[in-house]
Amino acid sequence: MSTTKHLIAPSVLAADFARLYDDVQMVNNSEADWFHIDIMDGVFVPNISFGFPVMQAIAKHAAKPLDVHLMIVDPDRYLNVCKESGASIITVHYEACTHLHRTLAAIKELGCRAGVALNPHTPVSLLRDVIQDIDLVCLMSVNPGFGGQKFIERTYAKIQELRVLAAGVNDSLLIEIDGGVTTANAAQLLNVGADVLVAGSFVFNAADPTSTIKTLKDINIT
Numbered sequence: 001m002s003t004t005k006h007l008i009a010p011s012v013l014a015a016d017f018a019r020l021y022d023d024v025q026m027v028n029n030s031e032a033d034w035f036h037i038d039i040m041d042g043v044f045v046p047n048i049s050f051g052f053p054v055m056q057a058i059a060k061h062a063a064k065p066l067d068v069h070l071m072i073v074d075p076d077r078y079l080n081v082c083k084e085s086g087a088s089i090i091t092v093h094y095e096a097c098t099h100l101h102r103t104l105a106a107i108k109e110l111g112c113r114a115g116v117a118l119n120p121h122t123p124v125s126l127l128r129d130v131i132q133d134i135d136l137v138c139l140m141s142v143n144p145g146f147g148g149q150k151f152i153e154r155t156y157a158k159i160q161e162l163r164v165l166a167a168g169v170n171d172s173l174l175i176e177i178d179g180g181v182t183t184a185n186a187a188q189l190l191n192v193g194a195d196v197l198v199a200g201s202f203v204f205n206a207a208d209p210t211s212t213i214k215t216l217k218d219i220n221i222t
Ligand code: DX5
Pocket: 011, 013, 014, 036, 038, 069, 142, 143, 144, 145, 146, 147, 148, 149, 178, 179, 180, 181, 198, 199, 200, 201, 202
């Protein structure tokens, strides 16, 4: 388990797109660590969110790193533009990469941190031969494509399995949890080994998003 303080990454997918500047400033002025940017293509997932022009507009005002979650087929085609659009972390889906090892190398070559996301049905054991090449694993705790879905309980066990898989091989690996994160599950997620909590609707639909971010940030690992 990581000994450093966990990170909070609000998902801009749940922001008010007509007031995006205000929501970017809210995150800037909060205790959040990263912006989580969900890019969907309508093919890998059954939804289309926004693309690189919108991400560039966010990057222009964002004072914190952009953690980009590519829910797209053939992500290799978009790594360059993703970096140029302001990404610090680029996460691709295991299920979308035929040559994952090569894709991870390409992300690092661009100077970004490399992440791999796993759908709920994908076992963490499939990362065994590439675990030392990954900076961040994003465990999907909902089926990707939409905000506001119910958290899948199996995620706790996957975090523990991933920690065991990475032990001694990649002890600085960041484990990120994406989907259905609220104060009802955040403490347990951190206690079993999560490092980064993504939260979309729980933050942006709250009456006070800034204090909701602070509540998530202030959770102490027991
Ligand atoms: C889902 C996205 C998530 C989403 C999380 O496909 O990857 O980042 O925005 O939203 P909530 O926190 O509402 O489940």
